[in-house]
Amino acid sequence: xxxxxxxxxxxxxxxxxxxxxxxxxxxxRANEPTGRAEISKSCGLSFQAVSNIIEALQNEGLLVAxxxxxxxxxxxxxxxxxxxxxxxxxxxxxxxxxxxCATLNLKGDCIYRERLAISDTSPAKAIPEICDMVDRAIxxxxxxxxxxxxxxxxxPGPFGASEMSDLEAAIVPDWDDVDVQKVFExxxxxxxxxxxxxxxxxxxERVAGVASxxxxxxxxxxxxxxxLGVMTNGHAQRGAFGNFGEIGHVITQVGGNECSCGNYGCLxxxxxxxxxxKFLAVRGIDVSSGAEMATLxxxxxxDFIEWIDIAAKHLSQAIGILxxxxxxxxxxxxxxxxxxxxDALIERLxxxxxxxxNRKHRxxxxxxxxxxxxxxxxxxxxSLIIHQTTTxxxxxxx
Amino acid sequence: xxxxxxxxxxxxxxxxxxxxxxxxxxxxRANEPTGRAEISKSCGLSFQAVSNIIEALQNEGLLVAxxxxxxxxxxxxxxxxxxxxxxxxxxxxxxxxxxxCATLNLKGDCIYRERLAISDTSPAKAIPEICDMVDRAIxxxxxxxxxxxxxxxxxPGPFGASEMSDLEAAIVPDWDDVDVQKVFExxxxxxxxxxxxxxxxxxxERVAGVASxxxxxxxxxxxxxxxLGVMTNGHAQRGAFGNFGEIGHVITQVGGNECSCGNYGCLxxxxxxxxxxKFLAVRGIDVSSGAEMATLxxxxxxDFIEWIDIAAKHLSQAIGILxxxxxxxxxxxxxxxxxxxxDALIERLxxxxxxxxNRKHRxxxxxxxxxxxxxxxxxxxxSLIIHQTTTxxxxxxx
DNA sequence: ATATTTATTCAAGTTATTTGAATTAAGTAT
DNA sequence: ATACTTAATTCAAATAACTTGAATAAATAT
Numbered sequence: 001x002x003x004x005x006x007x008x009x010x011x012x013x014x015x016x017x018x019x020x021x022x023x024x025x026x027x028x029r030a031n032e033p034t035g036r037a038e039i040s041k042s043c044g045l046s047f048q049a050v051s052n053i054i055e056a057l058q059n060e061g062l063l064v065a066x067x068x069x070x071x072x073x074x075x076x077x078x079x080x081x082x083x084x085x086x087x088x089x090x091x092x093x094x095x096x097x098x099x100x101c102a103t104l105n106l107k108g109d110c111i112y113r114e115r116l117a118i119s120d121t122s123p124a125k126a127i128p129e130i131c132d133m134v135d136r137a138i139x140x141x142x143x144x145x146x147x148x149x150x151x152x153x154x155x156p157g158p159f160g161a162s163e164m165s166d167l168e169a170a171i172v173p174d175w176d177d178v179d180v181q182k183v184f185e186x187x188x189x190x191x192x193x194x195x196x197x198x199x200x201x202x203x204x205e206r207v208a209g210v211a212s213x214x215x216x217x218x219x220x221x222x223x224x225x226x227x228l229g230v231m232t233n234g235h236a237q238r239g240a241f242g243n244f245g246e247i248g249h250v251i252t253q254v255g256g257n258e259c260s261c262g263n264y265g266c267l268x269x270x271x272x273x274x275x276x277x278k279f280l281a282v283r284g285i286d287v288s289s290g291a292e293m294a295t296l297x298x299x300x301x302x303d304f305i306e307w308i309d310i311a312a313k314h315l316s317q318a319i320g321i322l323x324x325x326x327x328x329x330x331x332x333x334x335x336x337x338x339x340x341x342x343d344a345l346i347e348r349l350x351x352x353x354x355x356x357x358n359r360k361h362r363x364x365x366x367x368x369x370x371x372x373x374x375x376x377x378x379x380x381x382x383s384l385i386i387h388q389t390t391t392x393x394x395x396x397x398x
Numbered sequence: 399x400x401x402x403x404x405x406x407x408x409x410x411x412x413x414x415x416x417x418x419x420x421x422x423x424x425x426x427r428a429n430e431p432t433g434r435a436e437i438s439k440s441c442g443l444s445f446q447a448v449s450n451i452i453e454a455l456q457n458e459g460l461l462v463a464x465x466x467x468x469x470x471x472x473x474x475x476x477x478x479x480x481x482x483x484x485x486x487x488x489x490x491x492x493x494x495x496x497x498x499c500a501t502l503n504l505k506g507d508c509i510y511r512e513r514l515a516i517s518d519t520s521p522a523k524a525i526p527e528i529c530d531m532v533d534r535a536i537x538x539x540x541x542x543x544x545x546x547x548x549x550x551x552x553x554p555g556p557f558g559a560s561e562m563s564d565l566e567a568a569i570v571p572d573w574d575d576v577d578v579q580k581v582f583e584x585x586x587x588x589x590x591x592x593x594x595x596x597x598x599x600x601x602x603e604r605v606a607g608v609a610s611x612x613x614x615x616x617x618x619x620x621x622x623x624x625x626l627g628v629m630t631n632g633h634a635q636r637g638a639f640g641n642f643g644e645i646g647h648v649i650t651q652v653g654g655n656e657c658s659c660g661n662y663g664c665l666x667x668x669x670x671x672x673x674x675x676k677f678l679a680v681r682g683i684d685v686s687s688g689a690e691m692a693t694l695x696x697x698x699x700x701d702f703i704e705w706i707d708i709a710a711k712h713l714s715q716a717i718g719i720l721x722x723x724x725x726x727x728x729x730x731x732x733x734x735x736x737x738x739x740x741d742a743l744i745e746r747l748x749x750x751x752x753x754x755x756n757r758k759h760r761x762x763x764x765x766x767x768x769x770x771x772x773x774x775x776x777x778x779x780x781s782l783i784i785h786q787t788t789t790x791x792x793x794x795x796x
Numbered sequence: 797a798t799a800t801t802t803a804t805t806c807a808a809g810t811t812a813t814t815t816g817a818a819t820t821a822a823g824t825a826t
Numbered sequence: 827a828t829a830c831t832t833a834a835t836t837c838a839a840a841t842a843a844c845t846t847g848a849a850t851a852a853a854t855a856t
Contacts, residue, residue, distance in 0.1 A: 008632070008790035009442035010421045011414040012813050013842040020408040020843090037803060044407035046845050047804080068853095074802020075852045216638035225665075228723065234406070237630060239725025240614035243754040246722040251715060251750075254651070261752030263718075317649060320661075321719060324644040325626065327637025350650075354659030356641040392406035410844050411811040418812085435834055444814055445835080466822095472833025473821045 015054075020045060024053050025062070026234075028080060029390050030213055033066050035077030040336055050393055054080060061086035062106065067147030082107050087147045090134050090383025093197070094155040094175070096121060101133045102378035103141055108208025108386055110372075110379055112141050122174040127187050134188060149341040150191035153184055193384040197221060197335075198245050199236050200380025201370065203230025205332055207383040209371040217328045217369065220318070222249070222335035222342070223377070226268045230326060234391060237384065249261045253313040267318055271311035271345075273337065279307045290374055294338040308341070312348035319349065319367065323357035334370025336377070341388065342369050415451075418443060419792040422451050423460070424632075426478060427788050428611055431464050433475030449718025452478060459484035460504065476650075480505050485545045488532050489779025491595070492553040492573070494519060499531045500776035501539055504547075506606025506784055508777055509609035510539050520572040525585050532586060547787055548589035550779030551582055552598045554621055591782040595619060595733075596643050597634050598778025599768065600627025603730055605781040607769040615726045617768065618645070618716070620733035620740070621775070624666045628724060632789060646670065648719065650712040665716055669743075671735065683693045688772055692736040706739070710746035717747065717765065721755035734775070738768050 003173050011019070023043045028034055031042075040050040056270045057063040064083040068076035084107035093100040097119070103112040114133060118125065130153075155175060180194035195203075202219030203235060205211040211219075215234045221227035228245035230237040237244050248268030256265025257275075269275050273290075280287050280296075287293050298305040322331055333342050346367050352358070357366055372379045409417070421441045426432055429440075438448045455461040462481040466474035491498040495517070499740035501510040510637045512531060516523065528551075536543060553573060578592035595600075600617030603609040609617075613632045619625035626643035628635040635642045646666030647659050654663025655673075665675050671688075678685050678694075685691050694702040720729055731740050744765050750756070755764055770777045 008421050008424065010418040010445070010447065010813095011409060012447070013811095014813095016409040016411075016414055016813095017843065023406055025409045026406070035803080045410070048806095048846085049408065049410070049844055051804080052843080055688055068803095070853075072802080074853045075805060075850095122764075150814075160803065189439070232635060237724075239630075239754075240727045241725055241754070241757075243725040244723070246725070246754050249722045249752050250719050252399035254715070259752065263750060266752065279853085321648050321723075324647045325642070325719075325723070326635075327641040327644070329638045343654035352661060354647050354657065354664065356639070356644050359639075408844095411813080412844090414844095415812065433834080446815085446837095447813055449835080450812080466834095468822075470833080471823045471831070473819095473835065475834060 019032035019392050020049065020187055021053055021057065022390055024057070025390040026392055028063065028082060032081035033069075033079035034081075035069060035079050044092040046175065084109060087149050088141065088143060089149045089382040089385035091152045091154065091200070091378045091383065091385075092130050092133065092136055093122060093381060094126060094130075094153065099126065099129060099133060100375065100378040101130075102375055102382050103137045104208070104379065104382040104386060106386065107115055108204075108383060110375070110382075113375060113378065114138050114391060123183065123271050124179055127183065129370075130184070131187050139257075145190075148190055150193065150385040151184060151188055152200065152384035153180055153192060153194045154197050154377045154381040154384075155180070155194075156197050156225075156227070178182070191385070193381075193388065195236075195381070195384055196227065196229075196242070196245070197223050197377040197380065198227025199229040199238070200384055201227075201334055201372070201376040202231055202332070202380070203236055204372050204376060204380040205334070206231060206234070207386050210332060211369050214329050214364070216326070217330050217332060218326055219332045219334060220321045220322075221376070221397060222271075222273060222333070222337040224272065224274055224336075226272045227335075228322075230328075232326070236387075240383055247322075250318065252317045267314050270314040271318075275311070276307050279310075280304065290338045290341075294340050297338075297340055297344055309348055310345050312345050313350070315345060316350045316352065320352035321368070323352070323355040327356050330364045331367050332370045333367060334372065334376055336374045339369065339373065344392045382393060405522075417790050418447065419451055419455065420788055422448060422455070423788040424790055426461065426480060429469075430479035431477035432479075433467060433477050435475055444734060482507060484548050486539065486541055487547045487550065487780040487783035488535055488553065489550045489598070489776040489781065489783075490528050490531065491776040491779060492519060492524060492528075492551065497524065497527060498773065499528075499535055500537045500773055500778040500780050502606070502777065502780040502784060504782060504784065506602070508773070508780075510535050511773055511776065521576055521581065525581065528582070529585055543588075546588055548591065548783040549582065549586055550598065550782035551559055551578055551590060551592045552595050552775045552779040552782075553578070553592075554595050554623075554625070582587060589783070591779075591786065592781070593634075593782055594625065594627025594640070594643070595621050595775040595778065597627040597636070598627055598782055599625075599732055599770070599774040600730070600778070601634055601785045602734070602770050602774060602778040602781035603768050604629060604632070605784050608730060608766050609728075612727050612762070614724070616720045616724055616729045618713070618720075618729060618731050618733075619774070620669075620671060620731070620735040622670065622672055622734075624670045625733075626720075628726075630724070634785075645720075648716065650715045667711050668712040669716075673709070674702075674705050677708075678702065688734060688736045688739075692738050694738075695742055706742050707746055710743050711748070713743060714748045714750065718750035718753055721750070721753040721764070725754050728762045729765050730768045731765060732770065732774050736770045737767065737771065 024039055025171050027039050027042055036050050036054055040047045061083055065078045066081050069079050070076050084105040087106045087317050091102045099116045099118055101114045102110055105333050107110050146359045181192050184192040198221035201221050211217050219229040226248035228247035249266045252267045255266035257269035258264055259266035259269050277287055280303055319331055351366055422437055425437050425440055434448050436451055438445045459481055463476045463479050464479050467477050468474045471776055482503040485504045487502050489500045493694035497514045499512045505510050579590050582590040596619035599619050609615050614630050618628040624646035626645035647664045649663045651664045655667035656662055657664035659665045675685055678701055749764055
């Protein structure tokens with residue numbers, strides 16, 4: 001198991017500059033188009049400091065000037081925004097049966113994707129395939145490798161299952177004791193971030209999704225099982241050992257369905273793709289793909305509706321837990337599940353009354369559907385890189 | 399309701415120095431006695447930078463030299479440690495029936511405490527009383543006001559209940575719409591931090607308790623209800639609106655006991671001081687104080703043991719939730735409950751097998767008892783201040 | 797037209813860092 | 827004992843990035 005313990009290091013002029021660049025980029029990301037004086041006031045930096053940073057970002061092509069803001073007194077402020085085509089990132093999702101690649105521009109728009117079915121996902125086989133995929137993506141979008149900010153590699157957690165008491169069989173075989181980041185940085189010769197699918201998906205909603213202006217939220221990820229990604233003040237939570245967010249094994253019914261983890265009544269046995277398949281298999285219906293689920297829903301299939309009702313009941317409980325524990329601005333549902341099914345689940349939720357989230361003057365709905373569809377995990381991988389380049393690391397509480 | 403949304407600001411030389419001082423102090427706190435070269439390596443700063451900071455900290459009296467480290471090659475490294483008496487902080491707990499004051503030295507040792515029973519906790523009455531208490535504390539410990547780092551004010555959450563749908567009656571009346579920090583900074587003329595009891599208690603375990611070397615952990619706080627404080631990478635979680643950690647209203651038994659929040663089966667109705675009182679009242683036993691609970695436990699009172707068993711069962715579920723969601727290094731139990739009762743609860747837990755925390759090679763127990771006893775909240779308040787002075791704000795993930 | 801406001805530019809000035817050379821002092825090998 | 831190695835420490839200079847202050851530019855308001 002990899003201990004991802006973090007620790008704080010000292011700052012110096014260079015690290016400070018990196019941080020300030022990110023502060024500026026993050027502000028522009030959330031408020032574009034915007035001007036230097038405005039950034040200066042919001043970010044607690046002198047006009048001159050901001051001016052220098054903007055100039056550098058412009059020279060690098062990350063920002064572009066877009067005219068001047070008129071209608072107010074004083075000299076019109078030059079406005080800047082992201083130059084979406086100035087840089088890009090690649091996300092790779094490693095699944096037991098396939099590799100998925102998504103390429104995002106700096107604004108987080110998906111500009112290329114590819115799915116490659118493979119049977120052997122062992123590192124020896126998958127790594128060369130992934131390197132080829134990344135190369136293909138760069139060729140397809142007609143960019144140079146210098147514009148590649150990095151690659152985000154996503155695979156299902158929890159990591160380090162081999163050290164655990166059979167909580168979960170390693171979902172992608174042979175990757176358990178691999179230092180994913182290191183291996184890929186060597187193979188791809190560019191910055192790499194490795195992350196689990198739920199957290200990556202959560203970040204993607206902030207980079208270019210429903211949470212772009214939200215700093216604190218939970219993301220419930222429908223994968224094979226059920227995952228959770230949490231953002232607090234714009235920072236993703238990772239846990240002490242990288243296994244943050246195993247919400248699938250939270251028990252929502254004592255003595256309920258038997259779970260692969262050995263317990264009974266885990267949420268994941270009621271609300272996940274696998275749970276739907278099992279539930280319907282007993283009734284003689286075989287669903288293996290998301291498309292089939294969408295069809296059943298369209299047909300108002302009573303068995304599937306029954307599953308949705310049960311899943312929604314258990315998810316409602318999970319929402320109560322998340323809201324009361326995290327006090328988030330909102331909860332986002334997303335992942336490898338058709339939008340229509342997620343909408344149906346959200347529609348049938350019975351949101352708990354006794355929750356700190358049950359405020360009178362809410363501005364955002366308590367539960368939203370994510371925007372990145374079922375490519376979420378790969379897009380999330382690419383989002384990790386973009387998020388890092390625009391996420392500052394000095395937090396000041398006011 | 400107060401929105402405590404935070405945002406990152408840019409850095410400059412001064413802020414950088416503040417940060418680096420904290421990095422150094424935090425390292426010394428966790429590793430004392432230690433030397434400059436060692437700090438330099440661990441904190442990613444040049445020897446000279448560390449040297450300058452150490453010199454300043456020494457001049458201010460926060461650190462003291464304690465001889466040289468011998469036994470290794472090279473010039474013996476001068477060792478430094480905290481000077482516990484160089485500074486102090488005061489914590490105030492505001493309860494419905496009393497004010498509690500605790501004073502800590504820089505190492506987090508409690509050097510003075512006072513409990514004052516009051517009936518009127520309205521701001522108009524309580525604020526002058528608290529100012530007097532702080533003054534008395536400074537006189538008692540024979541220090542000057544310049545050495546006061548600040549005051550931490552603690553009251554039960556959730557805050558902003560008036561805006562909520564009766565989740566919880568405001569526990570300390572009339573404080574709901576008060577900007578606690580501002581009001582006390584004006585009254586006390588020193589830095590003030592306001593926090594809920596559970597989070598403050600969690601921080602106290604890091605400042606001088608069982609979690610001094612632990613960066614990521616959960617603290618389950620037994621107050622009137624049940625609270626949760628969470629530390630991730632040395633930073634306390636606060637939620638989007640300051641109501642993080644309302645674990646008491648997580649449902650552990652669907653359709654169970656009726657709760658004041660309107661729901662049924664909330665954890666708090668099984669495992670809290672109030673739940674014990676209610677449980678025993680039905681059986682004709684009246685317990686209003688912690689001491690009485692301790693006595694019942696000592697006498698092996700079968701009704702009380704029954705309550706403990708039930709509480710432990712529900713707490714075990716909560717532990718499963720916390721471990722799977724947060725992936726902490728450990729979970730700490732503490733608060734306004736006698737140590738013996740907490741120990742009895744811990745003893746009777748049935749820790750879930752299906753948890754990411756159920757690792758083979760654990761070094762820390764899954765559940766620990768906190769060390770600060772039933773003055774926890776006030777000590778926690780004082781700890782907030784100490785924590786802030788030693789907690790850096792640039793996090794680097796390695 | 798003139799005053800006011802705000803953004804911007806240019807040119808120092810400041811702070812806290814890093815770098816490099818020289819010094820000190822202990823342990824280790826001969 | 828003596829010389830060598832290792833590591834901490836000190837001193838002085840160089841550097842990077844930010845802030846400050848004065849001057850200028852271009853709008854709106856009176």
